Amino acid sequence: MTERSSSKAQAIVSEVRRRIVDREWRQGDRIPDEAELAVEFGVARATVNKALQLLAEEGLLDRKRRAGTHVTVNPARKATLTIPIVREQIEQAGMEYSHRVIAQRRSPLPAEIAARMALPEGRELIHLRTVHYGGDRPFQVEDRWINPGAAPGAEAVDFQRITANEWLVRNFPWLHADMAFSAENASARDARLLETRQGSALLILQRTTFNDLGAITSVRVAFHPGYTMIATH
Template sequence: MSAPQGWEEIRAEVLRRIDRRDWAPGAIIPTEAELAAEFGCARATVNRALRELAAQGVLERRRKAGTRVATLPVRKATLDIPVTRLEVEGRGQHYDFRLLEASETVPPVPVSSRLGLAPDATLWHLRTLHFADGQPFLYEDRWLNPAVLPDGLPEDMAEVSINEWLVKTVAYTYGDIAFSAANARADDAAHLGVEPGAALFITERTTWAGEAPVTAVRLAYAPGYRLHTVL
């Protein structure tokens, strides 16, 4: 194909090739750059199409390992990165937040390792406490890669949370997410107003833009939080 293609058309063409067994189950498909050159479109357009197919379970995407056709396609749950303000307001509650820390420092080794960075890499450390009707709702502990922020952090960090600003302005291509029940750490307990060791719902998420890590964040929700998604 030489004419520019929309991401929906590229998605349909990829599906046709899979259905025809041009790309068999388990096969690694061409790279985004190769497909963009073939289709005559931007790499971001190809990325959008492949992300949609990965979300449907048709493709499997792994950092530095390429994209392959799923051996056993499965239907996957849809998980969006939520804007905490909208999540709280969607519950009919008043939202507020307080930025607790914004510093540029070297992270603990487990964090730099998780992001694939050198142990002495400097990141932004941003801690935010989110409120629902004046009560602690979510304690957010985030490490953010300054290399993906050409214009730096926003000037109005007291007006718009880093969570909301990132979702709206910093694109990511893929990520990983883990959910767990864990005992409250000392900082969790202090900010959420619970006893140390209390059971909390924890989300840990890492996102990437191509080969560059964007952010690693740990979210500790106050007791009673309930996650909802769709199938």
């Protein structure tokens, strides 16, 4: 093992990864079992197990009881995205954060959002439209529905003072979230709020979060044109 690393398990991860990348172990090959690797690396089997589980999670290895561990043939590419908090993202870029609530009222749920939130169409929820600015330039517009059934107290909050996101995140941890990325041509309203021309391509993030009481909130975020979301693996 040429790798030096903080932990033995990490060293094994690196070494196994190297063997795969260097094609000593090829796609589809069965690799030695945990007990053998434990002897080879001079560690306990539990340590090998931990390392191989990490690599399996990463998608490089396929592990099955009795069948052993194989190098994945067609590794599906996984990537972890971190959805930053708007305020933090803007402030990290050295700009001044501000936001403006365009509308806040109770409205009946449209069908599309109702489906996403698994709530009956027409149910009255809090509907919020907000623009977030970095300096004096619009950064993103959000169109949010909040379910007071799962987030009691939401009716009484003044979302001019605290952003809906921050209030929700602080008060209603969620169990599960659905997310979807897509691209849309800016509508007249999007364009006006983002101060861009109608039709420009916008990255859209649609996110719905749930706790044990049901859907907490569903939000559609439209980023300013040119915005790029980064992920690594």
